Amino acid sequence: MVEADPRLAGAVPLYYDHAEGGAIKPQMVVEQLRDAAPSDAIVVAGVGQHQMWASQYWQFDYPYTWVNSGGAGTMGFAVPASIGAKVGRPDRTVWAIDGDGCFQMTAQELVTATAEQIPVKIAILNNAYLAWCANGRRCSTRSATPRCTSRRTCPTT
Ligand SMILES: Cc1ncc(C[n+]2csc(CCOP(=O)(O)OP(=O)(O)O)c2C)c(N)n1
Numbered sequence: 591m592v593e594a595d596p597r598l599a600g601a602v603p604l605y606y607d608h609a610e611g612g613a614i615k616p617q618m619v620v621e622q623l624r625d626a627a628p629s630d631a632i633v634v635a636g637v638g639q640h641q642m643w644a645s646q647y648w649q650f651d652y653p654y655t656w657v658n659s660g661g662a663g664t665m666g667f668a669v670p671a672s673i674g675a676k677v678g679r680p681d682r683t684v685w686a687i688d689g690d691g692c693f694q695m696t697a698q699e700l701v702t703a704t705a706e707q708i709p710v711k712i713a714i715l716n717n718a719y720l721a722w723c724a725n726g727r728r729c730s731t732r733s734a735t736p737r738c739t740s741r742r743t744c745p746t747t
């Protein structure tokens with residue numbers, strides 16, 4: 591089990607306004623996937639705002655279940671990396687949580703998954719936008735993650 595760092599509790603509270611009129615918020619999508627998935631599921635993310643939501647709203651209970659391009663930050667990572675994760679751990683459920691921009695970069699690897707019969711699950715948080723870039727332009731700080739998920743400053747929450 592991975593224990594949350596108690597020093598972080600309350601420092602960066604997670605909240606979002608539920609949409610009026612039945613619109614589905616991306617945070618809620620991640621919560622729903624999380625609740626429906628086995629607790630030892632492997633989650634692979636693309637790079638962008640959806641990556642932040644996936645990391646924040648998923649509950650990681652086991653080590654080595656969060657796979658993403660945290661260093662180079664390469665868009666297009668999620669689809670092929672999820673295929674690799676599933677090949678490495680065929681016993682685990684593997685979810686890719688991807689952005690619409692990232693997905694179109696390596697969507698052709700769905701052919702590989704199909705041809706090789708590698709059953710990954712892919713959720714696209716489609717905001718028809720390269721939101722991470724837009725957030726970067728709008729937010730006045732370089733430490734974009736906490737601020738850009740704040741309802742005070744982030745137009746996409
Ligand atoms: C190959 C590559 N090109 C450009 C970038 C810069 N970049 C980081 S996030 C992002 C937008 C991602 O858009 P999308 O997949 O739709 O995710 P969103 O932020 O909308 O959730 C871009 C262009 C990058 N990280 N990698």
Ligand SMILES: [Mg+2]
Pocket residue numbers: 689690691715716717718719720721
């Ligand atoms: Mg997008």
